[in-house]
Amino acid sequence: xxxxxxxxxxxxxKLQLRSxxxxxxxxxxxFEELAPDVDTFLGQAAYLQLGFFETLSELxxxxxxxxxxxxxxxxxxxxxTKHEALVALIRHRGTDPTALMxxxxxxxxxxxxxxxxxxAFETMLSVHITAGMLDDFYLSLSASxxxxxxRVSKILRAxxxxxxIVEIIGRAIASDEEWRSLLAxxxxxxxxxxxxxxxxxxxxxxxxxxxxxKVEPVFTQLMAAHSRRMDAxxxxx
Numbered sequence: 150x151x152x153x154x155x156x157x158x159x160x161x162x163k164l165q166l167r168s169x170x171x172x173x174x175x176x177x178x179x180f181e182e183l184a185p186d187v188d189t190f191l192g193q194a195a196y197l198q199l200g201f202f203e204t205l206s207e208l209x210x211x212x213x214x215x216x217x218x219x220x221x222x223x224x225x226x227x228x229x230t231k232h233e234a235l236v237a238l239i240r241h242r243g244t245d246p247t248a249l250m251x252x253x254x255x256x257x258x259x260x261x262x263x264x265x266x267x268x269a270f271e272t273m274l275s276v277h278i279t280a281g282m283l284d285d286f287y288l289s290l291s292a293s294x295x296x297x298x299x300r301v302s303k304i305l306r307a308x309x310x311x312x313x314i315v316e317i318i319g320r321a322i323a324s325d326e327e328w329r330s331l332l333a334x335x336x337x338x339x340x341x342x343x344x345x346x347x348x349x350x351x352x353x354x355x356x357x358x359x360x361x362x363k364v365e366p367v368f369t370q371l372m373a374a375h376s377r378r379m380d381a382x383x384x385x386x
Contacts, residue, residue, distance in 0.1 A: 191242075224310045238300055270332060
């Protein structure tokens, strides 16, 4: 399913995919020697959260209903809180957050543009789906970085307050059934771009066939979680 993402393995750390509650090893799959250096990891993770905040803030400005504005503001605030916590961690390590995030600005801004819908409901779905998948992925990466990774894991596990987005989308579907097929199609389109961003978090290079076999189960798990999010909204993945 994801073979086309992968190239060559380079020497690095061990990476594991874990469930969010990490109560057992059911979702644990080993990546070998693919975790990026810690600065790349932190810079990408911090800028992604900033991007989610910016997109949600834009949605607030174009949402007419006050209750929906308030709901979106909570989700935006949660993303900003995660961003600020990651920035504080970067500073604690003695590194300039701007310097760490800047190399990823162009690619991640392009990702935001590519996943920005023409309609507000599409963009809301984009944030819910892409942030969910990437939070899961960066949470799995965090297992490779010792105490720093533990702190990142705690940050990413914080409440994202995106449940209200699901409710808003649910009301849209209930009011007009055409939204269901349109948003289902849009949700499927988001997957490729999101997995490419996840791929960019790993060490570059080509993977051999044996390496692809190790990587593919991790993305299979991400896709399974994506399907559950879509199902929860009554949308077909």
